[in-house]
Amino acid sequence: MTNSNTAAPETPSSEPRPASNFLREQIAEDAATRKFGDAVIQTRFPPEPNGYLHIGHAKAICIDFGLADDFGGKTNLRFDDTNPEKEEQEYVDSIQRDVHWLGFDWERLCYASDYFGQLYEWALKLIRDGKAYVDDLSAEEIRQHRGTLTEPGRNSPYRDRPVEENLDLFQRMRAGEFPDGSRVLRAKIDMSSPNLNMRDPVMYRILHATHHRTGDDWCIYPMYDYAHGQSDSIENVTHSMCSLEFADHQPLYRWFIENLGIFPSQQIEFDRLSITYTLLSKRKLLQLVQEGRVSGWDDPRMPTLSGLRRRGFTPEAIRAFVAQAGVSRTNGIVDIEMLEHFQRDDLNHRALRAMAVLRPLKVVITNYPEGQTEHMEVANNPEDLEAGTRQVPFSREIYIEQDDFREVPPPKYYRLSPGKEVRLRNAYFITAQTVVKDSEGNVVEVHCTYDPASRGGNSPDGRKVKSTIHWVSTAHALTAEVRLYEKLFAKPDPNDCAEGGSFLDNLNPNSLEIISDAKLEPSLASAQPGAPFQFERVGYFTADIHSTEGALVFNRTLPLKDTWAKIEKKTGS
RNA sequence: UGGGCGAUCGUCUAAUGGUAGGACAGUGCCCUUUGGAGGCACUUGUCUAGGUUCGAAUCCUAGUCGCCCAGCCA
Numbered sequence: 221m222t223n224s225n226t227a228a229p230e231t232p233s234s235e236p237r238p239a240s241n242f243l244r245e246q247i248a249e250d251a252a253t254r255k256f257g258d259a260v261i262q263t264r265f266p267p268e269p270n271g272y273l274h275i276g277h278a279k280a281i282c283i284d285f286g287l288a289d290d291f292g293g294k295t296n297l298r299f300d301d302t303n304p305e306k307e308e309q310e311y312v313d314s315i316q317r318d319v320h321w322l323g324f325d326w327e328r329l330c331y332a333s334d335y336f337g338q339l340y341e342w343a344l345k346l347i348r349d350g351k352a353y354v355d356d357l358s359a360e361e362i363r364q365h366r367g368t369l370t371e372p373g374r375n376s377p378y379r380d381r382p383v384e385e386n387l388d389l390f391q392r393m394r395a396g397e398f399p400d401g402s403r404v405l406r407a408k409i410d411m412s413s414p415n416l417n418m419r420d421p422v423m424y425r426i427l428h429a430t431h432h433r434t435g436d437d438w439c440i441y442p443m444y445d446y447a448h449g450q451s452d453s454i455e456n457v458t459h460s461m462c463s464l465e466f467a468d469h470q471p472l473y474r475w476f477i478e479n480l481g482i483f484p485s486q487q488i489e490f491d492r493l494s495i496t497y498t499l500l501s502k503r504k505l506l507q508l509v510q511e512g513r514v515s516g517w518d519d520p521r522m523p524t525l526s527g528l529r530r531r532g533f534t535p536e537a538i539r540a541f542v543a544q545a546g547v548s549r550t551n552g553i554v555d556i557e558m559l560e561h562f563q564r565d566d567l568n569h570r571a572l573r574a575m576a577v578l579r580p581l582k583v584v585i586t587n588y589p590e591g592q593t594e595h596m597e598v599a600n601n602p603e604d605l606e607a608g609t610r611q612v613p614f615s616r617e618i619y620i621e622q623d624d625f626r627e628v629p630p631p632k633y634y635r636l637s638p639g640k641e642v643r644l645r646n647a648y649f650i651t652a653q654t655v656v657k658d659s660e661g662n663v664v665e666v667h668c669t670y671d672p673a674s675r676g677g678n679s680p681d682g683r684k685v686k687s688t689i690h691w692v693s694t695a696h697a698l699t700a701e702v703r704l705y706e707k708l709f710a711k712p713d714p715n716d717c718a719e720g721g722s723f724l725d726n727l728n729p730n731s732l733e734i735i736s737d738a739k740l741e742p743s744l745a746s747a748q749p750g751a752p753f754q755f756e757r758v759g760y761f762t763a764d765i766h767s768t769e770g771a772l773v774f775n776r777t778l779p780l781k782d783t784w785a786k787i788e789k790k791t792g793s
Numbered sequence: 794u795g796g797g798c799g800a801u802c803g804u805c806u807a808a809u810g811g812u813a814g815g816a817c818a819g820u821g822c823c824c825u826u827u828g829g830a831g832g833c834a835c836u837u838g839u840c841u842a843g844g845u846u847c848g849a850a851u852c853c854u855a856g857u858c859g860c861c862c863a864g865c866c867a
Contacts, residue, residue: 240807268867303866359865366863370795373863404865414796416863425865444867465861468797489798491860496804502867544816546806548799551860555804558817568830603830634828643826677826688826757827783828 241547243283246488247291247459255486256458261293264330264457265319266448268300269311269432271502272517272524273318275538275559279493282542283461285324294327296455301333302447304431312432314517318525323535328455332447333433335454339442340394342450342480343405343423347386351479352423353379354389355406362404365411366419372412373419379408393426396439400426407446409475417472421445449473452485460487464549493545494553496712498523504723513727514708518765520775521708521731531705532752532762532777537566556707560778567752567760567777572600572607575645575690576755576774577739578702580619582665582694585650588616593695596676598646612741613696614647619739621758624689625666627655632787634686636666643688645756649674690756697739700772703764704733738774745769752777 247261265284267277288295297319301307319326346352355378357365367373381389390405392398405424413419423446428439449472452460467489477484492500499505500523508514508522517524520531528538541562545554594614601607620636629637636642641651648670656665673680677688708714710728717725747753747763754760759779767773 240809245809266867270867300867306866362865363863368795368863371863372795401865416796419863422865427865441865443865448867464798466867468862470797491799544805546816548806550799550805552805555817558805561817564829573827602827632828645826685826687828690827754827754829757829759829780827780829785828787828 242549243287243459243461243488243490243547244290246486247287250458250486251291259456259458261288261291262296262327262456262458263288263293263461264296264298264452264455265326266298266300266451266462267315268303268306269308269315270303270306271311271506272314272522272526274500274502274505274523274525275495275498275528275542276493276500276523277318278322278525278538279542279545279547280461280463281319281322281324282539283490283547285326287459287461293458295324296328296330296457297326298330298451298455299332300444300448300451301331301431301433302442302444304427304429304441307432309432314526318529321525321529321535323539330451330455331433332442332451333431335447335451336434336438336442338454339447339450342476343390343442343446344387346407346423346479347390347405348383349479350383350408352405352407353381353386354393354403355379355420356403359401362422366416367411369416375411376406376420379420390424393424393440394438396428398426400428402426405440407472407475409472415468415471417445417469418475421472445469445472446476449476449485449487450480450482452487453477453483456483457485460485462487462489463492464489464551489549490547491549491551493542494551495523495559496553496556497707497709497714498556499709499714499723511724513724520703520764521705523708529750530765531775532567532750532760533563534566534752537563540566553713563778564760564781567754569603570601571752571754571760573598573602573756574744574753575612575692575741576700576702576744576758576761577619577621577690577692577697578704578735578755578758579622580692580737580739581622581625581663583618583620583650583691584665584667585616585618585648585670586653586667587669590616592616593693594675596646610743612646612743613693614644614691615693615695617694618644618691619694619697620644620666620689620691625652625663627663630788631791633784635689636668636687641671641683641685643674643677643685644670645688645690646677647675647691648672648677649679649683649685690758692739692741694739696742698742698745698772700738700740700744700774702735702738702761702774702776704735704776706731706733740772740774744772744774747772747774754780 263284265281285295355376357376365374404422406420409418411419422443424440427441518526518530541559595611596614597609598612625636636652638652650668650670652668654667655663658664708731709726711726714723714726749763749765760777761774764773764775
């Protein structure tokens with residue numbers, strides 16, 4: 221594919237694709253019957269640049285780009301930028317960045333605003349053909365004339381204006397002679413249609429607004445319904461995939477296409493992606509940003525692609541998730557656990573391992589020589605030996621996780637406790653001997669002895685330990701800020717709120733926990749944002765985009781699955 | 794109450810008149826220098842009622858339930 225200014229990763233061909241779905245079958249059939257003759261399969265991804273892309277868009281992107289690619293076709297990225305009041309260049313830029321990051325590259329970069337001239341000419345034609353008219357009714361009056369779901373609408377008193385008058389008025393609308401909202405251009409179809417979209421829909425409204433691309437060239441802007449089908453047609457889009465709610469609009473798109481005599485694209489609708497504990501509404505995500513409930517569109521708790529990226533999610537995992545979630549015409553809600561599964565699966569294979577202690581507890585190995593440092597050779601990724609090894613310093617004083625020591629161990633607790641022996645990952649067996657407490661009785665230090673013969677983590681006498689814990693040498697430790705993220709919403713359905721409440725009531729107050737003094741092994745000093753790490757036994761992390769060598773900040777992508785937490789919960793200990 | 798669309802394990806999805814399968818989640822066991830990962834096993838499903846058929850998730854009829862549409866948003 222061509223026309224990109226940034227490199228996009230190849231889509232791995234080994235990625236599983238759904239065995240079948242109704243979209244693929246329809247395209248396969250159309251290809252087999254040569255419905256579109258010699259034309260290649262052409263699709264498009266048509267976002268409105270009024271916000272950042274989220275994981276729901278990822279599904280649409282995978283469908284639009286993936287399906288075309290499967291059939292040797294092409295995909296355009298087209299901005300449906302027909303409403304200058306909500307659209308911005310920032311969004312245009314972020315969308316291109318995110319589509320590339322997801323792993324796709326477009327054939328052509330298009331804008332509905334490129335077609336404003338053509339659309340205007342076509343409107344003139346419809347007026348001349350007696351199929352469109354200028355209406356002087358106010359928005360409120362138009363609404364009243366529209367009727368209801370069960371009652372037909374009424375014709376506007378301006379519906380039968382002579383063609384010449386319509387032409388004159390519409391040209392003067394375009395020339396800027398009338399104020400916003402004073403008139404609209406409407407299609408003359410059928411005010412009694414049971415499909416409300418056919419009750420003389422508005423084609424153009426007057427909007428004296430500066431457009432992010434066309435500036436002040438226009439003061440009338442086409443409605444989405446008047447622009448979308450024709451934009452597809454202009455681009456020779458063969459298969460126009462969109463979400464379910466647009467099914468009712470198909471008859472209108474066909475009406476425009478037929479009355480204009482232009483190329484008819486095939487529209488096929490599919491279900492939007494919904495995920496538990498997740499909001500996928502651009503309007504509401506914008507509200508979270510504007511009200512400062514999150515730090516921005518790329519807050520790592522956001523379901524935006526930029527937020528997921530900053531959090532450490534990967535395009536590969538998102539694509540695999542979308543493929544497994546599938547596509548249909550039902551309104552389902554996918555468990556967020558499925559997304560998390562595909563992310564863990566991806567990271568498990570590629571994340572470099574490191575040792576990091578989030579909540580440090582000092583351990584002194586009393587029989588280890590003072591001032592001595594050893595360098596342990598450690599595998600960077602036990603799942604991938606080609607990832608090599610690194611040296612990790614070990615010394616007499618180390619940090620371990622507070623959770624990894626209990627003065628009074630509950631049942632089935634295999635970690636360190638007085639008199640018990642555990643393995644320090646890649647180092648030695650140690651046995652806890654005594655504890656040091658502060659004035660409040662908290663254990664602040666554990667004194668242990670080690671078995672010098674167990675270097676590397678095995679005892680020559682074949683002695684077994686029940687547990688392996690991670691550690692960081694105090695003298696060599698890096699201090700870092702670590703941000704632990706939880707779900708942004710506390711309820712599976714964020715919109716499930718009391719009467720008069722809002723989704724904001726369901727915000728999870730514990731969605732972000734900041735740990736300011738985590739202790740990291742030295743190799744993490746130069747971690748780059750986006751590079752995935754598994755902090756062994758803890759979770760997957762990546763350096764934040766604002767992390768520096770002098771002020772390290774790591775974001776937790778996901779915690780590792782925690783069997784012990786389950787046992788602990790079950791036994792109530 | 795008009796129109797459109799839909800209904801398969803707890804969740805998502807396959808089966809295109811011929812053994813209801815996969816993934817996630819869950820449970821148990823095995824394995825493990827990450828209580829991670831991995832392996833094995835198990836559990837649970839065709840909205841209802843009729844009909845057509847040797848045979849129905851699939852076709853027909855009638856219901857039930859759910860989603861979408863009354864922006865000069867997309």
